[in-house]
Amino acid sequence: MFSNFIQNLLNTGGQAQAIERYAQISNKVNSLNTANETQNPLDALYPNNKINTPSFEKVLQSTTKSNFGTLLLDPHLKSVNADIIHQSPQISLTNALNEAAAIQANTQPANKSQILNVISQISKKHGVDEKLVQALIKQESGFNPNAKSKAGAMGLMQLMPSTARTLGVKDPYNIVQNVEGGVKYLKSMLDKYNGNMILALAAYNAGPGAVDKYDGVPPYKETQNYVRNILANYL
Numbered sequence: 286m287f288s289n290f291i292q293n294l295l296n297t298g299g300q301a302q303a304i305e306r307y308a309q310i311s312n313k314v315n316s317l318n319t320a321n322e323t324q325n326p327l328d329a330l331y332p333n334n335k336i337n338t339p340s341f342e343k344v345l346q347s348t349t350k351s352n353f354g355t356l357l358l359d360p361h362l363k364s365v366n367a368d369i370i371h372q373s374p375q376i377s378l379t380n381a382l383n384e385a386a387a388i389q390a391n392t393q394p395a396n397k398s399q400i401l402n403v404i405s406q407i408s409k410k411h412g413v414d415e416k417l418v419q420a421l422i423k424q425e426s427g428f429n430p431n432a433k434s435k436a437g438a439m440g441l442m443q444l445m446p447s448t449a450r451t452l453g454v455k456d457p458y459n460i461v462q463n464v465e466g467g468v469k470y471l472k473s474m475l476d477k478y479n480g481n482m483i484l485a486l487a488a489y490n491a492g493p494g495a496v497d498k499y500d501g502v503p504p505y506k507e508t509q510n511y512v513r514n515i516l517a518n519y520l
Contacts, residue, residue, distance in 0.1 A: 395460060397428055400441070407464050411472045417482065418468055420518035421489070424511060430460050442467025482519075486512045 404422065408415035425443040426432035438445050440463035449457045452466035474485035477493060487495075487502045490511045495503040502509060 395430060400428055400460060403460050403464055407468050411468050413468055413472050413475065417519050418471065420515045421471065423518055424515050430463070431458055483512055483516070486515055
């Protein structure tokens, strides 16, 4: 029907179009698969494309009892994304204050759902993950608002008297005041260490001076276990 020259052109053009169409379809399928992949929450907080370091999940997975204190001594691990919560919604403390008023008006101790509601409201106010605050409180006081340590730390987030005064907490056993002060302090540690939760938690327990002195998690058994237990409950 056509000359050999024309037929060859048609055949060649058809192959090129087929190859091009296949590449387009393949790229589309790959992009859809990538979009549907479940992202690890830690990778979302600390994406590897922002820093040339392993994710916190990989660091934690490789953690052993013997190397936990020295695992994070690399200063580059401090250079992480500090945005714990990316959204800035309009948050009100009305519900938390109502819960606190109900608690104070009642002679019975607060139940856990009331405490969780206060934690949620105050965590959102300061832009801190409420799950992290819950894990910290579980470790510090076991959700007991009246807890007091031998060292004198008080309330849900175990505020020391001097720390409570600095944070403007007049009644450390008041649930709202205690959580407000504790979350505010935790947020300041997260900001100080560029969002590095491990260093922030170590500083909450041992003080930022100790973290700065050792340029990482201090080699204290109590602090290392403290950080490990909180992260285990958080993750």
